[in-house]
Amino acid sequence: MFPIYLFEDNVEQRNSYREIINKTIMINEFAMELRTVTDDQKAILTSLDQKNGLSFLDMEIGENKQAGLELATQVRTRLPLAKIVFITTHDELSFVTLERRIAPLDYILKDQSPDLIEQRIVKDINVVQDELKTADDQREDVFNYKLGARYFSFALDDVILLSTCKLRPGNVQLQALHKTAEFPGNLNALEEKYPSLFRCDKSSLVNLHHIQSYDSRNKELLLDAGIRCKVSFRKSRELNKILKDQL
Known part of the structure; x- marks a missing residue:
């Protein structure tokens, strides 16, 4: 799960942002989780993922007007690819983020209406999701498919069989370890995208x-999970050679 962190000391605002983030994840079924919600810098730093993450940071915590800025600097040092969003009343500190090379994804001002703040938070989560989707598409070890407006990704090694749906032309049936699904697609495009x-x-x-x-003799494969698959006469020679080379 891709981790999201929330750093905010105002209880009412913290609960509001928490609800917005969780609702966005749930509605879209994103592979994300709101891992830490706190006003404690140490709690954020100790729970940081080793690879990446999205942090929503209040700039001012208590009497420290640059607490979020200080935390962002540490997050950027540990995770160069992390996404950082400031939610603050201090628009004048936006220039300081440039000086410290924090490169935030967004800078949301709290003097906007609650609806506009929610729209910005949702947009930022969607931007990160789109980037994750693009990165997954470029990985050869990840299988991706789209169902409606939702994207799904999992390890390509888990795929057992992809087959055309006879009852619903234009759809593909997926059989994988611990998962079955049906989605719009065609085998020619999938064969080109996943040459393995x-x-x-x-x-x-x-x-x-x-x-x-x-x-x-019968030109039939027995796959994991008891799945059987016929092999055409033309492909049987190629398969025999592959299996022979693997021995």
Whole structure:
């Protein structure tokens, strides 16, 4: 789960931002979690993910008008790719973020209406989600598909079989470890995007890592989870050679 952090000392505002963030994650089914909600710098720093994260930081905590700025500097030092959003009343400190090379994703002023603040928070979460989606698309070890307005990603190694849906042309049936799904797509595009998957016939792509056995006489694969898949005559020679080379 991609971590989100919230640093705010005003209880009412903290609860409002918490609700907005959690609602956005839940409605869109993003692979994100609001990991830490606090007014304590140490609590944020000790819970930081080792790779990345999105932090919503109040600039002023108690009497310290630059508490959020100080925290952002430490976050940026530890996580160069982290996303940082300031939510503050101090618009004059925006120039200081440039001087310290914090490069925030956004700078939200609290003197705006609650609706505008919510819109900015939601927009920032969506921007980060889009960047995560783009990064996943470029990774060869991640399988992605879209269902409606939602994107799903998981390890390509978990894919067992992709097949065309006979009852619903234009849809693909996914069978993976602990997961089944159906989504709009076509095998030609998927074969090009994921060249490690093997095209058994015109209607099936398989992950050869999940082969249990191959009956070359009947041209049938037995895959993990008891899934069976036919192999065309043309593809059977290619498959035989691949399996022979793997021995």
